[in-house]
């Protein structure tokens with residue numbers, strides 16, 4: 266495992282020189298995603314605002330609940346401008362049932378800031394997105410890659426678990442250092458021009474096959490590229 270992780274790490278920031286196993290990992294995962302990626306109401310929408318709303322909702326709520334909630338919220342506030350113009354109480358009411366209302370407050374404040382300060386256009390760069398209320402590294406990476414095609418990673422819990430297992434990055438030595446290392450490796454692995462699909466593919470694999478307690482390695486599409494799953498049957 267250490268050898269594999271070292272090989273990935275040594276190729277940081279140079280995707281064209283990534284070792285064969287990294288290439289096969291990307292190829293296999295993207296092929297699997299094309300056929301088996303989850304069909305979710307926010308996927309395929311060519312609207313950065315809709316992507317932002319979905320990602321904020323997913324921050325602390327399970328996908329299953331968000332799938333029912335997302336279309337209703339979008340129907341009520343179909344554009345960033347609509348959300349920005351809404352009274353705070355109405356936004357809170359529209360969020361009722363999802364919980365963690367700080368997200369609604371931040372999303373509302375972000376919409377107002379984009380309208381008031383940025384001319385209504387959501388920023389495309391992760392660094393600019395992170396200046397908006399409630400948007401951290403994961404959400405910025407997800408919105409930038411999915412909505413704008415930026416070649417940046419987005420590590421949520423599922424994607425972090427998948428990368429940690431595939432690359433053989435063991436726990437220990439400090440959670441913050443491990444997470445920082447995974448983000449560096451994730452940056453190197455992002456397929457140029459496919460970042461949105463790639464990030465969503467990692468999330469989907471983590472949600473359906475590379476699950477937390479009992480990963481389904483025998484049926485995993487990337488097991489031949491995985492430090493943990495290789496040889497499991």
Ligand code: SF4
Nearest residue numbers: 475482485488491494
């Ligand atoms: S082979 Fe197993 S550990 Fe590796 S990514 Fe697949 S399910 Fe996860």
